[in-house]
Amino acid sequence: MNKYRRTIFLVTLLVVSLFVPVLFAQGAAESQTTPTVTEIEIWHRWSGAHEKIFLEMVDLFNANNASVKVVATSIPGQYADLLSRATAQIAAGNEPPALIASGYFLFDHTVRTFGGADLTKIGGKEAAEVFARFEPALLGLANLKGVQYGVPLAVSIQAFFYNAEIFKAAGLDPNTAPKTWAEVIEFGKIIKAKTGKEALFISTPDSWYMSALLESSGAPMLTDGRATFDTKDGIAAMEMWRKMYVDGLIPQVSYAEAQRAFQAGQIAMFGISSMNYGAMGQTMGDALKVAPMPSFDTKVKHQPAGGAGLIVTARSNADQKAAWEFVKFLATAPAMDIWVKTGYVSVMKDYKPLTDPRQQAAYDQLPYAISWTNWPGPRGLEAEGILAEWRDRILSGQTSAEEGLKKAAAAINAIIK
Numbered sequence: 001m002n003k004y005r006r007t008i009f010l011v012t013l014l015v016v017s018l019f020v021p022v023l024f025a026q027g028a029a030e031s032q033t034t035p036t037v038t039e040i041e042i043w044h045r046w047s048g049a050h051e052k053i054f055l056e057m058v059d060l061f062n063a064n065n066a067s068v069k070v071v072a073t074s075i076p077g078q079y080a081d082l083l084s085r086a087t088a089q090i091a092a093g094n095e096p097p098a099l100i101a102s103g104y105f106l107f108d109h110t111v112r113t114f115g116g117a118d119l120t121k122i123g124g125k126e127a128a129e130v131f132a133r134f135e136p137a138l139l140g141l142a143n144l145k146g147v148q149y150g151v152p153l154a155v156s157i158q159a160f161f162y163n164a165e166i167f168k169a170a171g172l173d174p175n176t177a178p179k180t181w182a183e184v185i186e187f188g189k190i191i192k193a194k195t196g197k198e199a200l201f202i203s204t205p206d207s208w209y210m211s212a213l214l215e216s217s218g219a220p221m222l223t224d225g226r227a228t229f230d231t232k233d234g235i236a237a238m239e240m241w242r243k244m245y246v247d248g249l250i251p252q253v254s255y256a257e258a259q260r261a262f263q264a265g266q267i268a269m270f271g272i273s274s275m276n277y278g279a280m281g282q283t284m285g286d287a288l289k290v291a292p293m294p295s296f297d298t299k300v301k302h303q304p305a306g307g308a309g310l311i312v313t314a315r316s317n318a319d320q321k322a323a324w325e326f327v328k329f330l331a332t333a334p335a336m337d338i339w340v341k342t343g344y345v346s347v348m349k350d351y352k353p354l355t356d357p358r359q360q361a362a363y364d365q366l367p368y369a370i371s372w373t374n375w376p377g378p379r380g381l382e383a384e385g386i387l388a389e390w391r392d393r394i395l396s397g398q399t400s401a402e403e404g405l406k407k408a409a410a411a412i413n414a415i416i417k
Contacts (some may be wrong), residue, residue: 038322039069040098040314043086044149047076049279057338061329070099078206079103079308080381089112096242098314098323101153104141104305105208105372109380114313116149122312122324133304133331135349142309151327152347153339154307157365158212158293159274160184161232165287166268170194177291181240184269184294188249191268199249200269201258202241204395207387208306209271211373213237215302216295221373223412227383227412230405237296238394245395252396273306274362275343281356292365301366304372307344377417386411 046054051074058072083106088095090113102110110116120127127148131139134151142150164174170191178184188199201298203209211221219234236376244250253261254268259276261267263283277290295301310330312323329335336346337353345362346352352363375383393399399407 002382004171021054030127037067037069038318039071040319040322040326041071041073042099042101042310042326043073043075043082043097044101044210044308045075045077045079045082046101046342053338053342055217057335060334060338061326062413065325065329068325072098072325075297079106080206080384083110083113090114095315096313098312098319099326100311100313101308102150102311103308103372105206105374105384106381107144107149107309108374108376109143110311110313111144111149111380112378112380113356114311115315117312117314117320117323119148119150119312122320123327126324126328130328133349135173135366137366137369138305138347141305142311144374150309150311151330152307153310153330154275154344155341155347156273156275156306156344157362157369158209158303159174159272159277159361160291160293161262161270161272161277161280162289162291163262163265163268163284163287164289165324166191166195166197166265170268173296177289178269178294179292181294182297182299185240185244185247186251186267188244189226189247192248195268197265198251198261198267200244200271201250201253201255201262201267202271203273204255204388204391207391208273208304208372210387210391212293212301212303213241215304215370216297216299218292218299222375225416227375227409227416230402230409234405235402238391238405242397242401245397274345274359274365275307275341277356277358278341278343281358288358289351290361292361301365302370303368305369306372375412375416377415379415383412383416386415 030311044054055072058070062069075085086100089096096114100110123130138155141152160177167174171194172187172190178187184200191197191199214229214234214237216401217233217237219229219231221229233401258267262270263280281288293301293303308333310327312320314320314323331348333351336348336351340346340353341355354360374380385406390404394401394404
């Protein structure tokens with residue numbers, strides 16, 4: 001090798017020796033600064049406007065979290081439909097989603113079926129601080145036998161909607177709602193006589209409003225693991241509800257038909273979930289008024305909280321940790337500012353934003369909130385169906401309130417453990 005070529009070789013070697021370490025270092029740095037993204041899925045039952053708002057909240061989380069991506073999947077229908085779909089997923093040999101927004105009354109069934117994870121263990125040192133952000137009574141809705149399997153997400157309470165314009169046409173004060181069920185009946189008769197409109201409807205898509213009526217009448221749904229709603233008070237409450245049909249105060253229509261009729265100004269009053277004020281308010285405007293659920297005279301109300309809590313059903317440690325990040329996000333002001341637009345209330349202890357003054361009626365009733373009955377045992381979902389079936393038989397006149405409640409309680413007690 002001549003002197004010229006040797007010089008070129010040495011210069012090249014020097015350049016390579018200087019830049020190769022730099023390139024390796026840059027690659028190592030990039031690998032260290034580029035986080036691994038864990039993608040997890042959450043199943044829920046919301047559709048339409050509620051799904052849009054939920055996705056807005058999920059998008060905010062994803063935009064501010066570089067290591068976790070949440071994918072939301074809607075299974076439209078009732079909470080039982082959602083769990084049936086998840087059960088089919090397991091039966092097909094697939095893993096459940098990392099998170100399930102399960103109805104509070106199905107928490108026991110969800111945990112038994114899908115193996116809910118203990119959030120206290122997943123959260124570790126952060127758990128106590130995160131749990132402290134939630135309203136204590138609401139956090140308890142997602143606690144089973146002392147284990148925090150989930151956190152509250154969607155929380156609603158039984159409310160009483162009414163059309164102020166129909167009240168005014170009937171000669172009633174449009175700013176005064178009936179405070180007791182006896183007053184509801186009185187108002188209903190006046191409305192029928194003065195306007196010809198249908199008086200009212202009480203929600204029937206599940207046993208939720210029925211449970212509030214029975215509990216508030218003095219008939220507990222469950223005592224020491226047994227169905228105990230077939231008491232004298234419970235029978236009287238169901239007889240009252242049935243008589244509203246017999247007397248023509250409640251029309252023989254479905255829940256969906258009643259919703260449309262109420263929004264169209266054909267039904268004056270509606271016992272319904274507080275969270276519906278948003279969608280109905282857009283249709284009805286100022287005519288929609290929201291009041292607390294009526295009571296049985298002077299008896300203290302006991303109202304099962306409706307909605308859904310978030311249960312971590314992820315199996316792997318990585319997915320559980322990712323799910324915990326979303327749990328933490330829920331208990332923040334930015335998340336709740338978005339979520340309350342659904343009509344559900346804020347789950348936070350010290351932050352309760354209002355999107356509309358009519359939402360205040362829900363917050364005012366939270367002191368009366370109790371857990372929605374979780375029927376024990378693996379057949380809890382079936383127990384819910386039995387209760388709804390016998391309720392419909394009572395309301396349609398196929399059986400008496402006494403026979404219907406007693407047969408429902410006996411059938412449920414035969415399958416729960």
